[in-house]
Amino acid sequence: MKKLSELGERKAIRLVSDILSKGDVAVGIGDDCAAFEFGEKYLLVSTDMISQKAHMPKEMTPFQLGWFIVAINLSDIAAKGGEPLGLVLSFGLPKKTSEVFLKDLTKGADACATVFDTTIVGGDMKETSEIIICGTVVGVVNKDEFMPRKGASPGDIIAVTGTLGKAGAGHYNLKNKILDNDLSKQLLEPTPKIKEGRILAKQKCVTSCMDISDGLSSSLYQLQDVNNVGFEINLNSIPISSSLIQLHQKQTNLNIYNMALHFGGDYELLVIIPPRNFKKVKEELKKNDSDLISIGKTTSKKEIIIMDGNVKKTLENKGYEHFINHIF
Amino acid sequence: MKKLSELGERKAIRLVSDILSKGDVAVGIGDDCAAFEFGEKYLLVSTDMISQKAHMPKEMTPFQLGWFIVAINLSDIAAKGGEPLGLVLSFGLPKKTSEVFLKDLTKGADACATVFDTTIVGGDMKETSEIIICGTVVGVVNKDEFMPRKGASPGDIIAVTGTLGKAGAGHYNLKNKILDNDLSKQLLEPTPKIKEGRILAKQKCVTSCMDISDGLSSSLYQLQDVNNVGFEINLNSIPISSSLIQLHQKQTNLNIYNMALHFGGDYELLVIIPPRNFKKVKEELKKNDSDLISIGKTTSKKEIIIMDGNVKKTLENKGYEHFINHIF
Numbered sequence: 001m002k003k004l005s006e007l008g009e010r011k012a013i014r015l016v017s018d019i020l021s022k023g024d025v026a027v028g029i030g031d032d033c034a035a036f037e038f039g040e041k042y043l044l045v046s047t048d049m050i051s052q053k054a055h056m057p058k059e060m061t062p063f064q065l066g067w068f069i070v071a072i073n074l075s076d077i078a079a080k081g082g083e084p085l086g087l088v089l090s091f092g093l094p095k096k097t098s099e100v101f102l103k104d105l106t107k108g109a110d111a112c113a114t115v116f117d118t119t120i121v122g123g124d125m126k127e128t129s130e131i132i133i134c135g136t137v138v139g140v141v142n143k144d145e146f147m148p149r150k151g152a153s154p155g156d157i158i159a160v161t162g163t164l165g166k167a168g169a170g171h172y173n174l175k176n177k178i179l180d181n182d183l184s185k186q187l188l189e190p191t192p193k194i195k196e197g198r199i200l201a202k203q204k205c206v207t208s209c210m211d212i213s214d215g216l217s218s219s220l221y222q223l224q225d226v227n228n229v230g231f232e233i234n235l236n237s238i239p240i241s242s243s244l245i246q247l248h249q250k251q252t253n254l255n256i257y258n259m260a261l262h263f264g265g266d267y268e269l270l271v272i273i274p275p276r277n278f279k280k281v282k283e284e285l286k287k288n289d290s291d292l293i294s295i296g297k298t299t300s301k302k303e304i305i306i307m308d309g310n311v312k313k314t315l316e317n318k319g320y321e322h323f324i325n326h327i328f
Numbered sequence: 329m330k331k332l333s334e335l336g337e338r339k340a341i342r343l344v345s346d347i348l349s350k351g352d353v354a355v356g357i358g359d360d361c362a363a364f365e366f367g368e369k370y371l372l373v374s375t376d377m378i379s380q381k382a383h384m385p386k387e388m389t390p391f392q393l394g395w396f397i398v399a400i401n402l403s404d405i406a407a408k409g410g411e412p413l414g415l416v417l418s419f420g421l422p423k424k425t426s427e428v429f430l431k432d433l434t435k436g437a438d439a440c441a442t443v444f445d446t447t448i449v450g451g452d453m454k455e456t457s458e459i460i461i462c463g464t465v466v467g468v469v470n471k472d473e474f475m476p477r478k479g480a481s482p483g484d485i486i487a488v489t490g491t492l493g494k495a496g497a498g499h500y501n502l503k504n505k506i507l508d509n510d511l512s513k514q515l516l517e518p519t520p521k522i523k524e525g526r527i528l529a530k531q532k533c534v535t536s537c538m539d540i541s542d543g544l545s546s547s548l549y550q551l552q553d554v555n556n557v558g559f560e561i562n563l564n565s566i567p568i569s570s571s572l573i574q575l576h577q578k579q580t581n582l583n584i585y586n587m588a589l590h591f592g593g594d595y596e597l598l599v600i601i602p603p604r605n606f607k608k609v610k611e612e613l614k615k616n617d618s619d620l621i622s623i624g625k626t627t628s629k630k631e632i633i634i635m636d637g638n639v640k641k642t643l644e645n646k647g648y649e650h651f652i653n654h655i656f
Contacts, residue, residue, distance in 0.1 A: 004430065004455075005423035012430060012453055016419075019434040023447025025414060034449035036413050036466075039367065045449065047464055049418035051456045085364050086353060090377035090462045091344075092420075095333035102332065102340060106347040119351025121362035121373065124462075125340055127332075128379045134418045134452075134462035136375055138364075 010222075030226060031149045032076040032210050033139070042146050044139040046076035052130040057188075059174055062101045064188040065133065066108025072213060073137040074116050074192035075267045079211040081147040081201025082139035084118040084194070089135045092128035105133075116194050145201035147209035150226040152272040154300040156207055158231060159271045159278070159292045161196045161285070164216060165244035165256060167265030173243075178250045183243050190267040196290045200271060203281045208272035215264040218319020220304050223270070233296035233315060235308040261306070262318040272298060338550075358554060359477045360404040360538050361467070370474050372467040374404035380458040385516075387502055390429045392516040393461065394436025400541060401465040402444050402520035403595045407539040409475040409529025410467035412446040412522070417463050420456035433461075444522050473529035475537035480555040480600040482628040484535055487599045487606070487620045489524045489613070492544060493572035493584060495593030501571075506578050511571050518595040524618045528599060531609045536600035543592040546647020548632050551598070561624035561643060563636040589634070590646040600626060 004012055017029045026042060027035035035042040050056070050069055060068075070087060077084050089109060093102070113120050118137075170187030173179050193211070200206050208227060212219045216238075220231050240260050248256050271292065273281060282292040299305075306315040332340055345357045354370060355363035363370040378384070378397055388396075398415060405412045417437060421430070441448050446465075498515030501507050521539070528534050536555060540547045544566075548559050568588050576584050599620065601609060610620040627633075634643040 002427040003423065004421060004425045004427070007427060009453055012427075013451075015427065015430060016434045016451070016453070019431060020438050020448050021442050023414065023441075023449070025447060025449045028447075028449050029451070031450075034414065034416065036449075043371070043413070043466070045414070045416055045464070045466055047416040047418050047450065047452050047462070049420055049452045049454045049460075049462060051420055051454050051460075053457060054455050085371070086351065086362065086373070088362065088373055088375040088464055090375050092377055092379055092460055092462075093332060095331065097332045099330040099332070099335055099340075099343065102343060103347060106344045110348050113351075114349050119353060119356075120348050121351070121353045121356050121364075122359075122375065123341075123344070123357070124375050124377045125337055125344070126377045126379050127382050128460055129381060129458050130456065132377075132379075132420055132456055132460045132462075134375070134377060134420075134460075136373070136416060136464035138371070138373055138466060 027148065032079040035146065040143060041140045042143055044077055044080055044082045044141060046073060047136040048072050049134040051132050057174055059184060060188050062104035063108035066105040067112040067189045069133045069135045070109045070112035071190045071192045073135040074194055075211045075213060077137055077139040078193045078197035079209050079269055080141055081145050081197045082141035084116065084137055084139045086119045086121040087113060087135055087137045088122045089120055090124040092126050092132035094129060095127050116192060141201060144204055147201055147206045149208055149210050149223060152208040152227040152229045152298050154229050154298050156272045156298040157275050157278050157294050158296040158298060159273060159294045161193050161269040161290060161292060163239040163241035164266050165260040166241040168259035168263030169241060169244040169247045173247060178247055186243060187265055192267060193269050195288060196269060196285060199284050199288055203277065203284060205277040206271055206273050210270050212266050212268050212270050213264055215262045215319035217262050217315050217317050219270050221317045224304060230299040230301045230303045231296060232299050232305045232307060235306055237295045239293045264319055355476065360407040363474065369468045369470055372405055372408055372410045372469060374401060375464040376400050377462040379460050385502055387512060388516050390432035391436035394433040395440040395517050397461045397463045398437045398440035399518045399520045401463040402522055403539045403541060405465055405467040406521045406525035407537050407597055408469055409473050409525050410469035412465055412467040414447045414449040415441060415463055415465045416450040417448055418452040420454050420460035422457060423455050444520060469529060472532055475529055475534045477536055477538050477551060478554040480536040480557045480626050482557050482626050484600045484626040485603050485606050485622050486559060486624040486626060487601060487622045489521050489597040489618060489620060491567040491569035492594050493588040494569040496587035496591030497569060497572040497575045501575060506575055514571060515593055520595060521597050523616060524597060524613060527612050527616055531612060533605040534599055534601050538598050540594050540596050540598050541592055543590045543647035545590050545643050545645050547598050549645040552632060558627035558629045558631045559624060560627050560633045560635060563634055565623045567621045592647055
């Protein structure tokens with residue numbers, strides 16, 4: 001009898017999905033959010049759980065933990081082009097948890113919700129052995145603005161909304177203390193791309209979108225599961241975060257491309273868009289202090305390729321997977 | 329510095345609630361569901377987390393665990409008179425968890441969702457030290473049918489939708505094996521009162537409603553927190569479940585009223601309703617094989633009284649509270 005440690009997170013999720021009855025839902029399991037028909041709009045729902053074991057380095061403050069659970073939930077709404085209506089949070093906490101910890105946790109969650117113009121409207125609190133936080137976000141998006149995972153065609157542009165490697169650099173510096181400055185903030189207090197998601201959605205031309213929470217390579221493999229296309233990524237086009245470059249100057253043996261390709265936690269949006277729309281959409285984002293950086297194109301052959309100059313290789317799927325990998 | 333074990337669940341929730349910014353939400357923290365304005369309707373959202381430590385006796389099967397998390401979430405929608413749209417579930421599982429466990433857990437969740445005409449539309453899965461399941465339900469209700477916690481007036485009737493002590497009898501029998509039959513089913517596979525909630529809501533006369541998940545005494549104290557009334561309960565009017573009576577015949581030292589008043593897990597609705605509407609509403613429920621049983625009345629003095637014949641006592645608040653009590 002197989003155990004989850006052999007099965008891995010994604011096969012386990014497929015097993016669950018195969019058992020569940022399919023109801024009257026516009027978008028179900030396998031996208032960043034589920035979507036219900038709601039008049040002219042879709043009602044979006046998404047949930048994320050984080051555990052001490054998998055997500056919380058000992059350096060993470062309770063404020064950051066609160067920020068983090070709200071940010072990663074909002075990121076799923078961002079990836080569908082939605083506006084958040086509100087969140088509910090469940091805190092599973094050991095009984096020895098202090099009142100101060102709970103206050104700071106709550107302040108962090110509230111701060112992130114407030115920055116992104118939404119509210120925590122309810123929750124639950126239970127006693128657990130380790131810290132477990134579960135958040136659920138609800139949001140809305142006009143039907144014609146919804147950005148699904150499924151929809152890419154060959155010849156589309158693959159793009160990202162910002163630099164990669166921020167979280168990887170933060171994590172590496174946290175573990176190895178190479179630089180004095182606080183790179184860990186980019187890992188522990190991520191920014192959900194709500195503003196960018198809304199701008200992209202309003203252009204009504206994004207054919208496929210998801211967030212890069214599990215790393216670029218893992219995200220591309222997940223997109224390929226639902227799209228009948230291949231992906232060709234240009235290694236030299238990948239925007240590397242300045243923090244990773246800075247770290248690399250001190251630690252030259254670091255493989256910055258590996259970190260940018262495979263390390264999760266950057267929470268940028270991975271956007272597939274027809275070439276004819278790219279320039280205009282990039283300009284719209286630029287006007288709002290954001291960006292859209294082309295990193296490759298979709299192809300008709302179902303493979304995921306990384307081009308390093310003229311050298312063509314299959315991009316390995318080395319992103320984080322629960323039950324199999326451990327980061328902290 | 330206080331710990332949660334000293335603070336208790338309800339003070340901890342108040343602490344969280346005091347910190348959180350209040351946004352643009354029709355009903356926020358402190359009711360069974362949060363409610364958002366959504367055209368002519370309210371969008372309802374509620375979340376519940378269960379942990380191995382607090383909710384899962386070793387006799388509970390994975391199928392029952394799946395059923396349970398869906399049932400207790402649906403119960404919150406029932407208490408507001410709503411119809412469920414769908415649920416998301418997050419599974420926190422140890423890596424040694426078997427594939428069969430995950431399948432049975434999912435089948436139980438799906439079975440409960442299907443029986444109550446709804447669907448599990450998404451979720452998350454993470455590695456944890458102990459089993460933690462978090463569910464979030466979304467639902468809808470017409471604004472004029474919403475049954476809030478706050479709204480009771482003096483002179484209203486206090487009623488319940490069914491017998492109490494089912495879960496208590498199930499738990500006692502599970503621990504002490506007095507009877508051969510499977511009383512634990514009532515504890516481990518509760519029935520959310522979705523049908524009863526809808527019938528009550530359509531009458532548009534319920535002034536206050538919540539589910540009795542934490543026990544009758546605890547529920548009354550929670551209702552009193554938000555209503556400027558007192559409660560007078562008639563001990564002899566409390567409908568005792570046949571399973572508890574049956575258990576009492578074998579185990580005569582059992583205090584059945586204590587179990588019916590204080591033990592959580594019955595998931596009936598606690599309904600406050602003006603006397604002039606009571607008969608008609610009861611008839612409507614009767615027509616649909618349900619019931620509404622009067623157990624007392626609201627008063628203008630802010631106290632909670634239990635009348636045992638002519639003997640008047642304050643009803644103690646002895647319901648379950650996380651971080652302080654342990655059942656299993």
